[in-house]
Structure formats: structure tokens, C-alpha cells
Amino acid sequence: MEAPDITIIGVGRLGNSLAKALSAAGIPIKSLYNRTANKAQKLAADLNINVSGSFPSDDHELGDLIFITVADGAIEGVAHRLADITEDFSAKTIVHCSGNESAIILADLKSKGGSIASFHPLQTFTGYSEPSDFEEIYFSLQGNKSAFPQLKEVAKRLGAETLEVTEDQKSHLHVAAVLASNYLNTLLDAAVETASASGLAPKKAKKALMPLVKTTLQNIEDQSFEDALSGPIKRGDLQTVEHHLDLLKDKPELLALYQILGQRTVELAKKSQQIDHDTARKMIKMLK
Structure with missing residues (x-):
């Protein structure tokens, strides 16, 4: 299957990273848009994309596959505004990349014949993300199954996998992603604060803990959670746990x-x- 030509609306961290990764994979991008037009125009110039601006003015500017990569709270408004461009979206697939929102938030576009879906990457993106950050990750797919073949092809070209989920499964998977990614960050911050409580420099504490964190993650990937577990609780070391609590x-x-x-x-x-x-x-x- 050939990859469709693509439009991206919203070039924040995810939209920017996605555009660069699609371009690197040789997937054609027809147009880029962003509320702040010069941001889209700069990225378009970097990637040799001819059409860019703050928002598409007509359906001729749209690719066959449209990614809405704006903040969650703005998705429905963008979809509603996009639906005003034309009465016929039957040849278009429109997706958002939110982990929290269902595909149904794009209902305005579905009512005009478009295939709609959610295409959420289980990955964290920053201003320093590279196209390789999409390799071997999973995208959750939820929505119209007619949209899935195109999205699976895009994921394949990016070196990623896909996971078809129901609306309820998608919601729980997003909670799990927050625990596994965002809260891991918070947990490690708490670990560094604990190590620094007696005067050890936080930067030194973080540097000392990171090899342990990386090995733990590798062990979890290679083994079950219970087999990868180590430490005083697994050993039944009541004395050490009591000392930690003190x-x-x-x-x-x-x-x-x-x-x-x-x-x-x-x-x-x-x-x-x-x-x-x-x-x-x-x-x-003891722990209560």
C-alpha cells in the first residue's frame, strides 16, 4: 500500500516531531498548519513542503490523511472549523493523536463522510525528539476501521507498531501511559530528593541512580515483573524497611x-x- 499524502494541523512538540519523521520516511506531506502561521511556514521551508499557513482555506489544500495534532481542548474546535471548508470529506481520513480523547470528538467530519480515528503514540516527545523516537513504539488505533489500513501503513513506514483498542481500552491505556511515563519522572524526582536529604548534591544523586533505573527497565523488559523485582521487600528484610521508614x-x-x-x-x-x-x-x- 502506498502512503497517502498528508496534512498536519498543529506543529507543537508532537506535530513537529511527526512531520520530521514522516518526511524522513519518505511519506509525502502536502501541507502544514499552525495557529501561529510562521511556525508552520518555517517547518515547511525546512522540509520542502509547498503549502503552509495558519489554517487551510479550502479542501484543495488538504491531503488524503489529515492529522490534527493540537492540544486536547482544541481538537473539537479545529474539527468543527475544518468541517466548514467543504460538504464532502468522503475521500479523507481525519485523525487526532490525543491519548485522552475518543475518535468521536471528530464527529463533525464523520457526518460529512470522513473516516475518523484516534492515532495515539505511546511515546514522549520534546523539542529535541528525532525521527528515530518513533521506531519500535506503539500507536493505539481507535475509531472507524476503514481508517486503519492507512494508519497501519504510516506506522509501518515509521518503524512503529499498532494496537487496535476500544474506546474504553484507549482510556485505560492512557492512564497506564501516564503512570509509566509521567509518574516515572515524578518517582525519580522523589528518589533524587530522598538521596539529597542528607546533603548529597542532586545532580550527583541523579547520575548515580540512572544506571540502576536503566538496568531495572531492561530486566522488566526481559523478565516478568515479579522476577525482575529486587531489594529489601523481596528479601523479606524487615529491619531495612523499618530503617527506611525512620x-x-x-x-x-x-x-x-x-x-x-x-x-x-x-x-x-x-x-x-x-x-x-x-x-x-x-x-x-509496618508500611501502613
């Missing part, structure tokens, strides 16, 4: 975080059968 007694937020994650870790350790029922019970009592 060290954090003057840091209530860090203490609460340690306790709730510790309780979850006890349940994981029980699955690995590394601690007995009595030790697990004592550990849970």
Missing part, C-alpha cells in the same frame, strides 16, 4: 510514597514466592 519520618510526602509503593511491592514479592505469608503480613503492617 529516615523518612520528617518527610511526610516521601514517606507516604514509600509506604504505598511498598505495599504494592509486597504483593509483587508474594507472587515471586520469595517471602512467606507471615513476613508479608508483618511488612504490610
